[in-house]
Amino acid sequence: MVFSAKVLLNDLRTAFDAQTATLAALAAAGDKSQARTLHKATLADTDALSSRSFAWTQTDDQELQSGFLRVTDTVAGRVVTLTLAVDSGDTRFIGDHVISISVTTINGTVDSRPTSLDLRPVTGVRLRLKKGVRYRMTIANTTAATTTGVVDAAFQLLGKRRRA
Amino acid sequence: MIPLVPNGFRSKAVLDVDAVNQNLLRIARDIADVQSLAYTRCPAVLDLTGITNASAQVLRELAIRCPAPSDFIEVNSVELVLYTDAAVTATVTCSDPSFPAFSVLTSVTPTVENTASSGNAVAIPSSAADVTFTVSFSGAVNVVAGYLIAHVRSNRAHARATVTPYAPTLLDASDPITSARLQAEIDAIAAAVASDAGAQNDLRCQIVSARNLAAGASAVFRVPAGPGAIGDFTVDVYVVCANTNTGRCTVQDTGAAVNTDVVGTGAGARAHGSHALNQAGGIDPMDPTKDIIVTLKNQAGAATVLLIYAVVWWL
Numbered sequence: 001m002v003f004s005a006k007v008l009l010n011d012l013r014t015a016f017d018a019q020t021a022t023l024a025a026l027a028a029a030g031d032k033s034q035a036r037t038l039h040k041a042t043l044a045d046t047d048a049l050s051s052r053s054f055a056w057t058q059t060d061d062q063e064l065q066s067g068f069l070r071v072t073d074t075v076a077g078r079v080v081t082l083t084l085a086v087d088s089g090d091t092r093f094i095g096d097h098v099i100s101i102s103v104t105t106i107n108g109t110v111d112s113r114p115t116s117l118d119l120r121p122v123t124g125v126r127l128r129l130k131k132g133v134r135y136r137m138t139i140a141n142t143t144a145a146t147t148t149g150v151v152d153a154a155f156q157l158l159g160k161r162r163r164a
Numbered sequence: 165m166i167p168l169v170p171n172g173f174r175s176k177a178v179l180d181v182d183a184v185n186q187n188l189l190r191i192a193r194d195i196a197d198v199q200s201l202a203y204t205r206c207p208a209v210l211d212l213t214g215i216t217n218a219s220a221q222v223l224r225e226l227a228i229r230c231p232a233p234s235d236f237i238e239v240n241s242v243e244l245v246l247y248t249d250a251a252v253t254a255t256v257t258c259s260d261p262s263f264p265a266f267s268v269l270t271s272v273t274p275t276v277e278n279t280a281s282s283g284n285a286v287a288i289p290s291s292a293a294d295v296t297f298t299v300s301f302s303g304a305v306n307v308v309a310g311y312l313i314a315h316v317r318s319n320r321a322h323a324r325a326t327v328t329p330y331a332p333t334l335l336d337a338s339d340p341i342t343s344a345r346l347q348a349e350i351d352a353i354a355a356a357v358a359s360d361a362g363a364q365n366d367l368r369c370q371i372v373s374a375r376n377l378a379a380g381a382s383a384v385f386r387v388p389a390g391p392g393a394i395g396d397f398t399v400d401v402y403v404v405c406a407n408t409n410t411g412r413c414t415v416q417d418t419g420a421a422v423n424t425d426v427v428g429t430g431a432g433a434r435a436h437g438s439h440a441l442n443q444a445g446g447i448d449p450m451d452p453t454k455d456i457i458v459t460l461k462n463q464a465g466a467a468t469v470l471l472i473y474a475v476v477w478w479l
Contacts, residue, residue, distance in 0.1 A: 003347050009173035009179060017169075020167040023195065026198050026360050032391055033447075034370075035387050035388050037385065037386070050277065055277075056209075059205045060205045070452070113449070113452070154387065161366065163202070163203065
């Protein structure tokens with residue numbers, strides 16, 4: 001805003017409001033996504049946990065936004081699950097929430113993104129993965145004596161800018 | 165935070181110096197607060213499954229560089245996770261000697277998880293040279309499964325733009341409150357706010373990797389879309405294979421696919437290539453059609469691509 005020789009108080013208020021509004025938008029602009037992914041060419045029911053899980057230590061607080069489990073197979077009826085849990089088993093960091101996705105294979109590709117894990121809406125459940133806590137995402141083929149095709153799994157997290 | 169100025173100048177007809185000064189001080193504090201929110205973190209993960217103590221160094225190594233010359237990133241902690249078939253000491257070292265090595269004694273039992281981590285930080289100063297983290301072993305061992313995580317921290321205030329601070333020049337009761345005087349303060353505020361708006365690059369990366377891709381073979385990875393995943397930035401591709409072979413990384417979301425071909429430089433060397441990404445993707449992680457698809461392929465040549473990985477950077 002460019003003031004004229006005589007400044008109206010209204011104009012001054014408008015000028016301040018314009019800057020604070022932009023500043024408010026900038027404060028929220030740092031909300032950006034990150035994914036934790038797991039990919040496996042085949043998944044047998046006998047696969048060791050080492051080959052079908054990924055564990056990491058959070059270096060910042062981030063909110064869980066969503067997750068998906070996608071399995072491509074030639075045989076229908078196999079049950080595959082994806083879970084996210086605190087590695088130590090200490091449930092106080094995610095409360096009583098079970099973060100899990102389950103799919104039953106088809107001859108083709110099945111992709112599950114349950115709305116119960118769509119935590120993006122402004123209201124409702126918030127699940128925060130805490131800095132310093134080690135989490136583990138695990139996929140499992142729970143149908144005996146079977147092997148699936150390609151399995152892709154992911155959890156989407158939302159991070160915020162920090163001062164350090 | 166909700167930036168607000170304390171005085172809206174609605175109730176009085178006369179401009180009060182103290183009221184203006186309160187507003188200037190408050191908005192100066194809010195600008196400083198927003199500008200100080202500069203750091204974003206992400207994990208860069210390299211799969212180590214299948215390596216042995218005899219693997220060439222480049223196969224046991226995570227290389228990372230800044231995606232652009234003026235970016236500012238650092239690795240501020242590193243995690244090593246291994247499942248092995250022998251009891252050896254696994255050590256992580258960095259090409260920057262200021263980063264202290266750390267190690268773990270592994271188990272002979274392949275189902276036992278062995279972990280070690282370091283909270284030390286190291287700068288990634290260049291977009292032309294890599295900083296590497298190397299895993300080495302004290303004796304014969306096979307890594308049944310494992311990975312190395314470099315936790316990356318980026319500083320947006322140094323990412324191709326620096327922010328301009330705002331320090332108010334407070335009005336004095338003895339000064340005439342001219343329009344020019346008020347204009348100067350509002351302009352300075354606007355400049356500081358605009359400079360922050362120009363430094364919105366929150367660098368984050370996602371690494372996908374594949375080992376031992378036979379001629380023509382490929383592996384396809386899928387990353388969900390989300391805020392900031394649009395406006396893709398660049399991809400760094402690393403390939404270890406014979407110089408008669410080419411590794412290809414293809415990145416695609418809802419836009420056109422971007423191929424990055426990297427010709428190998430030998431089984432004991434790491435070749436690098438990069439490509440700018442400017443895809444117009446979606447932000448809905450619930451929609452599979454908006455996923456970012458990364459394909460790693462042994463594109464040309466008869467030899468096996470021993471290792472190929474892509475560091476996909478987002479703003």
